[in-house]
Amino acid sequence: MNDALRAELIQLKDHDLKVRQRLLDEGKLGGFYIPEMEAVHRQNAARLREIIAEHGWPHEEIAGEDGAKAAWLIAQHAIGEPDFQRQTLQLLQKHAAEGKLPAWQAAYLEDRIAVQEGRPQRYGTQWFDDIRDGLSRPLPLEDPDRVNELRSAVGLNPLHPIPPPGPDLPEEIQTQEQANRAAWEAWFVKVGWRKQ
Known part of the structure; x- marks a missing residue:
């Protein structure tokens, strides 16, 4: 396992959630996409793309359970990047089939992509x-x-x-x-x- 990679992924996820909570506390969430939140999502997705290019998808054998879950959340929140989310879904499905991460992670992203494309969702996560x-x-x-x-x-x-x-x-x-x-x-x- 790559401890430094795990820690970085958790830090990226924590930053996302911290900004989200602050915007929620300020009453700014609940309407349209807030530019500050979108910027965090895009920055995190850009870094995750670099990590994937270097290490492959950071599944549990590479990043631990919490690091892999953090990577999933970053991908789940990258809603402004259709191609990236679609590519990520293929990686999640592959590694779920290999037992390297829980299948629900791929299910959530599959549903999110379906909704964003205007299609019905399969698992009812959205x-x-x-x-x-x-x-x-x-x-x-x-x-x-x-x-x-x-x-x-x-x-x-x-x-x-x-x-x-x-x-x-x-x-x-x-x-x-x-x-x-x-x-x-x-x-x-x-x-x-x-x-x-």
């Missing part, structure tokens, strides 16, 4: 706050009847219960959420996840 009532629900599922079977196959617990519809949010909040959603949709086109 949730959103419903524009109408503000309650958290999974984004569309590829096979709702089999989702828990698919989750079990990659080591995930059954899907959390999906809440029934709640009271509508005030109209001004719904309007703002629709604007945020539209901004995200345009951004997905701009960075190359979707065609117009």
